[in-house]
Amino acid sequence: MIKMTNVNKTYPNGTQALKNVNLTIQDGEFVFIVGPSGAGKSTLIKMLLNEELPTTGRIMVNNFELSAIKRRKVPMLRRSIGVVFQDFRLIPTMNVYDNVAFALRVTNVTTREIRRRVPYILNLVGLAHKAKAMPEQISGGEQQRVALARALVNNPSLIIADEPTGNIDPEMTYEIMELMIEINKVGTTILMVTHEHDLVTHFHKRVIAIDGGAVVSDMPENRRRA
Amino acid sequence: MTGSSFRYLMKEGARSIWSNRMMSVASILVSLACLLLIGGSILVVVNINSFLDAIEGQNEMSIFLDEGLGEIEINNIRTDLERIEWVEDIVFISSEEALASLKDDSNYGALLDGLEGEKNPLPATFRITLNNISKTAEVKDLMERSVGVDEVRAATYVADILTKVRNGISIGGSTIVLLLVVVSLVITANTIKLTVFNRRKEINIMKFVGATDGFIRLPFIVEGILLGLVSSVLAYFVTWGYYTYIVNWTQVAWGSGSLGNLIGSLVPFIEIAPYLLMGFIVGGLCTGAVGSLLFVRKHLKV
Numbered sequence A: 001m002i003k004m005t006n007v008n009k010t011y012p013n014g015t016q017a018l019k020n021v022n023l024t025i026q027d028g029e030f031v032f033i034v035g036p037s038g039a040g041k042s043t044l045i046k047m048l049l050n051e052e053l054p055t056t057g058r059i060m061v062n063n064f065e066l067s068a069i070k071r072r073k074v075p076m077l078r079r080s081i082g083v084v085f086q087d088f089r090l091i092p093t094m095n096v097y098d099n100v101a102f103a104l105r106v107t108n109v110t111t112r113e114i115r116r117r118v119p120y121i122l123n124l125v126g127l128a129h130k131a132k133a134m135p136e137q138i139s140g141g142e143q144q145r146v147a148l149a150r151a152l153v154n155n156p157s158l159i160i161a162d163e164p165t166g167n168i169d170p171e172m173t174y175e176i177m178e179l180m181i182e183i184n185k186v187g188t189t190i191l192m193v194t195h196e197h198d199l200v201t202h203f204h205k206r207v208i209a210i211d212g213g214a215v216v217s218d219m220p221e222n223r224r225r226a
Numbered sequence B: 001m002t003g004s005s006f007r008y009l010m011k012e013g014a015r016s017i018w019s020n021r022m023m024s025v026a027s028i029l030v031s032l033a034c035l036l037l038i039g040g041s042i043l044v045v046v047n048i049n050s051f052l053d054a055i056e057g058q059n060e061m062s063i064f065l066d067e068g069l070g071e072i073e074i075n076n077i078r079t080d081l082e083r084i085e086w087v088e089d090i091v092f093i094s095s096e097e098a099l100a101s102l103k104d105d106s107n108y109g110a111l112l113d114g115l116e117g118e119k120n121p122l123p124a125t126f127r128i129t130l131n132n133i134s135k136t137a138e139v140k141d142l143m144e145r146s147v148g149v150d151e152v153r154a155a156t157y158v159a160d161i162l163t164k165v166r167n168g169i170s171i172g173g174s175t176i177v178l179l180l181v182v183v184s185l186v187i188t189a190n191t192i193k194l195t196v197f198n199r200r201k202e203i204n205i206m207k208f209v210g211a212t213d214g215f216i217r218l219p220f221i222v223e224g225i226l227l228g229l230v231s232s233v234l235a236y237f238v239t240w241g242y243y244t245y246i247v248n249w250t251q252v253a254w255g256s257g258s259l260g261n262l263i264g265s266l267v268p269f270i271e272i273a274p275y276l277l278m279g280f281i282v283g284g285l286c287t288g289a290v291g292s293l294l295f296v297r298k299h300l301k302v
Helices: A042-049 A071-079 A094-103 A113-126 A139-151 A171-184 A197-202 A221-225 B002-019 B021-058 B070-085 B093-103 B135-146 B156-198 B200-208 B211-256 B258-264 B271-301
Strands: A001-009 A014-026 A032-036 A056-061 A081-084 A158-162 A189-193 A206-211 A214-219 B060-066 B088-091 B126-129 B147-155
Touching: A001 A042, A014 A042, A014 A214, A032 A042, A032 A171, A032 A197, A042 A056, A042 A158, A042 A189, A042 A197, A056 A094, A071 A081, A071 B200, A081 A139, A094 A113, A094 A139, A113 A139, A139 A158, A158 A171, A171 A189, A171 A197, B002 B021, B002 B211, B021 B156, B021 B211, B021 B271, B060 B070, B060 B135, B070 B088, B070 B126, B088 B093, B135 B147, B135 B156, B156 B200, B156 B271, B200 B211, B200 B271, B211 B271
Parallel strands: A032 A189, A032 A206, A081 A158, A158 A189
Antiparallel strands: A001 A014, A001 A056, A206 A214, B060 B126, B060 B147, B088 B126
16 A cells, blocks of 8 residues: 655755645555656655655555665565566566566575566566567567566565556557556556556546646546546 | 575676676776786885895804903803894804815915914904894994904995895885785776676666665675686786796896806795785785675665
């Protein structure tokens, strides 16, 4: 669960990125975060990942209180979240299999378990046959599926996707979206930042709009269906 | 950390050397060059010192005794000499021995016949060598004031020059070595910094999938240690090669001629080898490990 209470963020240069943000995202929800460039979407994501701290206010993510989290607990928080970035962020010197396995290795999972789980996840995203390929040898859409596999392999309760379809072609975009919907169906919370209006209208999910650092609208899934 | 994670991180460090092989080769070459320069300077200083030792060893002091001294008085002088901490070697030559040796060494043996016994003009002598040539004047002064000593002859002028040269070499040599060490550290540090900077994205990704700082750091440290080890072992063998070549060359070139006698031979590599290898390895390992540790830390603050 994510709960932000009266969150404000002002950067040292004086830019106020978030203004009094209050929002709650329940377990198992699928939420789109939309808004123009510079609206504060990236800052919001950075805060959920503890990359930035709020200037004032409280943030709870998966039972971690982020304004008071100890440095050594940050890796535990991040293991409970799967992150997918617009630029995929795969490790260029590791093949597809190792990129996914890496997320398990950092959590001290045994080699035996890694050998069991990685092929399963790669199969799920349809990339079992590309396990040995290096990131540069596969397409953007495939790279994003590897990133998604990496985000999923730890069975996180929350997936944060920052414009995951921003760098891939429209056909692939829908494939990635379908995968996300499937993941959401098994109970994983999905928080997806996007610019793409088509996606938001096509998939009837909760939409939180941010502008000028403030939440300007929050439309629940059931109202959008109606 | 489990055993399999640890093995993985070790392997990861080694793998990363291969994946980033251009940078790895660059850092090995940089450390190699630095270690060779430092090793070379140390070898020069060691050899100059050994050369000075050889010259100093030949620098004897002769203490001529008064005529007609008894055994007790001679022994008193010997005791005086033994009490001086800088005296290395004491040889007593009686008047008879001095005469016999003069007869043997010169072509005028027959002319010296009949000078035995009371007519012997040669005084009994102590020939000593010092372990610290800079104390020549002091020892000379001390012995001149001893009862039963007629005259002390020592090359105080030569001793003076040698002392100055040795001091100069010590100060100059250690300054050069120290400077090279500092320059090497700066260059190596920069190479490591560049390597880490090249991989900052990788570190960033590791942070986002929940890797602890220790987990991220370990492969870099393993990498630093391995690169340091390779550079130091290479530096050792290269130094061994060129030094042995120089030693052999000087033996042939100087031969047993007067230059060879004067300079003596260079210090054999085997005498310096353990210290050099140890120094190289400790230097290489520490710079690699500490450097990686310091520069990775900067990128961990995400």
